[in-house]
Amino acid sequence: MENTPLTHNANDSSGDDPERGHFRTRFGMVVSFIGCMVGAGNIWRFPRIAANNSGDTGALQFLLVWFMFLFLWSIPMLVIEYAVGRYCKCSPVMYFQRLVGPYTVWMGAWIAAVSTAIGCYYSVLCSWCVYYLYFCIAHDLPDNEAESDAVFRSFAEESHWVLIPQFVVVALCGVTILWGVKTIERVNSVIVPTFLVLLVFTFIWSLTLPYASNGIAFLFSPDWGRLATPQLWIDAASQNAFDTGAGWGLMASYAAFMTRDNAIIKCSLAIPLGNNLLSLMSGMTTFATVFSVETSAGLNQTEIVQILQSSGPANTGLTFIWMPILYSTIKGGKVLAIVFFLALSLALFSTEIAILELSLKSIEDLGDRKSVV
Secondary structure (H helix, E strand, O other): OOOOOOOOOOOOOOOOOOOOOOOOOHHHHHHHHHHHHOOHHHHHHHHHHHHHOOOOOOOHHHHHHHHHHHHHHHHHHHHHHHHHHHHHOOOHHHHHHHHOOHHHHHHHHHHHHHHHHHHHHHHHHHHHHHHHHHHHHHOOOOOOHHHHHHHHHHHHOOOOOOHHHHHHHHHHHHHHHHHOOOOHHHHHHHHHHHHHHHHHHHHHHHHOOOOHHHHHHHHOOOOHHHHHOHHHHHHHHHHHHHHHOOOOOHHHHHHHHOOOOOOHHHHHHHHHHHHHHHHHHHHHHHHHHHHHHHHHOOOOHHHHHHHHOOOOHHHOOHHHHHHHHHHHOOOOHHHHHHHHHHHHHHHHHHHHHHHHHHHHHHHHHOOOHHHHO
């Protein structure tokens, strides 16, 4: 296997060993860190979590708590992960042993186990994106909520075909890791900017839709009574972990590519702020689209909020139902929808690879090398 952040000699903590490999440019480093986490947490999870924690009059209360946890949880955690990763250049199992002691190995194993569990449902999401990529190529885009909801439910709830793209995703991840993850910086330098440009365009277009301002106004209006709901605080904290990757152990592995010239504090501030900005843009895009379509159909705010909170089982279909509808309003939107779901599939695929590699290297560090060869 080719050297990756997790396969270097943990006993050599120098930051500039050319044999270890490092980011050649600051731009490549930043997009690699962003590419590691950008995807489902920002595009799919944030809009549905914001919708689920909306009150009768708005969702600003969730945004404020979510933003607070960015500084209380995500950024401090990422400072630690970048520093530990750059110094130790090994998996969580080993850096807990090196820095704290042999009796804390279980803590690193716990981080790897949680990341592995998250990876299990990320593979499902990636398979959904692969299906929607196929759907956008083979079919016309739905232009209303009922038609788009039927497409999502027929695949996610009523079909066993969902297992096929999931198997393909997991198999491709395994083959990629077996062959070695090559040119991470170069690949992300193409994929991430393309994805970001498309997201920015989609965001701007959604704001031009009729009645889109109603959705933006609702997103940034408060319902202070919701602050007394414990679930809101739990969701705000957990969403930050999904936005930024804090606490997953993945950023520590990517930080092994950093050198002493790469400023840890700057990265710990700029990258999570950028990730959360993408999440906010995704939320604004979704809210603007739903309010535009449903207000034009004659629904009132209460009815629209109910739709925002009940798109698919546990609201998991919010993005998959409404993004095709949004692209159907754009001339040439079918092509943009194809590019969007291709980019989202690649983003999820890269995250899945990082999670799986972290899991396998942690098992290897625990001494069970034969089980991962």
